[in-house]
Amino acid sequence: MDEVLKKRRALQETMNFMAALAAGMENVLGRGANSMTMSAGRNLGRKFAAEARHTNDLLEAIDEVRKVLIANNCLWNFELFKEQGQADYVTVNDKNESQIFLVFRDCMIRQALFRFGHPQYGSLCNMMTGFFIGALETIMGKKTNLEIRHAGENACLKVLTVQV
Amino acid sequence: MLEMTIREKGCRGCRMCIDVCPTACFDFDEKEQKAVVAKVENCIACLSCAYICPSQVISHANIHHVKNFYRNIYFSRRMEKFL
Numbered sequence: 001m002d003e004v005l006k007k008r009r010a011l012q013e014t015m016n017f018m019a020a021l022a023a024g025m026e027n028v029l030g031r032g033a034n035s036m037t038m039s040a041g042r043n044l045g046r047k048f049a050a051e052a053r054h055t056n057d058l059l060e061a062i063d064e065v066r067k068v069l070i071a072n073n074c075l076w077n078f079e080l081f082k083e084q085g086q087a088d089y090v091t092v093n094d095k096n097e098s099q100i101f102l103v104f105r106d107c108m109i110r111q112a113l114f115r116f117g118h119p120q121y122g123s124l125c126n127m128m129t130g131f132f133i134g135a136l137e138t139i140m141g142k143k144t145n146l147e148i149r150h151a152g153e154n155a156c157l158k159v160l161t162v163q164v
Numbered sequence: 165m166l167e168m169t170i171r172e173k174g175c176r177g178c179r180m181c182i183d184v185c186p187t188a189c190f191d192f193d194e195k196e197q198k199a200v201v202a203k204v205e206n207c208i209a210c211l212s213c214a215y216i217c218p219s220q221v222i223s224h225a226n227i228h229h230v231k232n233f234y235r236n237i238y239f240s241r242r243m244e245k246f247l
Contacts, residue, residue: 152208154210
């Protein structure tokens with residue numbers, strides 16, 4: 001138990017350091033910081049998902065991403081979301097792309113950012129977004145995008161779109 | 165099941181909760197000039213409404229509260245020297 005607590009403390013301190021670093025980087029690099037971190041996250045996601053099972057089914061692919069996250073000790077739980085009255089989780093948007101809403105609750109990025117009052121939607125959020133879409137693109141072989149629809153204090157709502 | 169309530173007497177009808185909610189859980193009662201919970205099933209418990217409400221009248225029950233690092237006393241003590 002002591003070992004777990006020690007590891008958790010180390011992780012928390014590292015995350016807070018990362019948050020401070022990211023906030024500083026945004027000031028220096030401006031908007032370019034977001035694309036840099038997203039690219040880094042995407043490369044990592046592709047690397048981690050290289051051995052994952054390939055599928056064309058979006059729901060199965062999301063489950064595979066979940067497995068990739070767990071296998072690499074990334075505690076980034078998410079749930080599927082659909083509005084009241086909506087029949088299926090997967091819908092088609094006006095650009096004829098498949099889309100699905102995801103809710104992220106326990107997010108180490110958000111927890112780290114709030115520690116020193118850094119804003120959300122920044123470069124660290126983009127890094128995790130990049131990680132997710134990098135993994136999903138490898139699994140599905142299609143162009144995907146994960147957009148932050150709402151960054152809340154206790155949960156974030158994101159919309160995942162996949163080109164058909 | 166998730167529960168969300170607005171303490172009616174406290175609501176000033178500023179509509180900030182309606183604007184901030186990403187899943188359109190709220191409606192506005194034009195007659196009473198107050199916000200009302202319309203679709204609690206859509207609530208993702210992001211708690212943005214509760215944080216933004218100037219009267220602090222929105223409350224949630226049966227939700228998962230994310231643990232924040234600043235609530236970790238051991239960590240906060242160690243970070244004190246930097247603050």
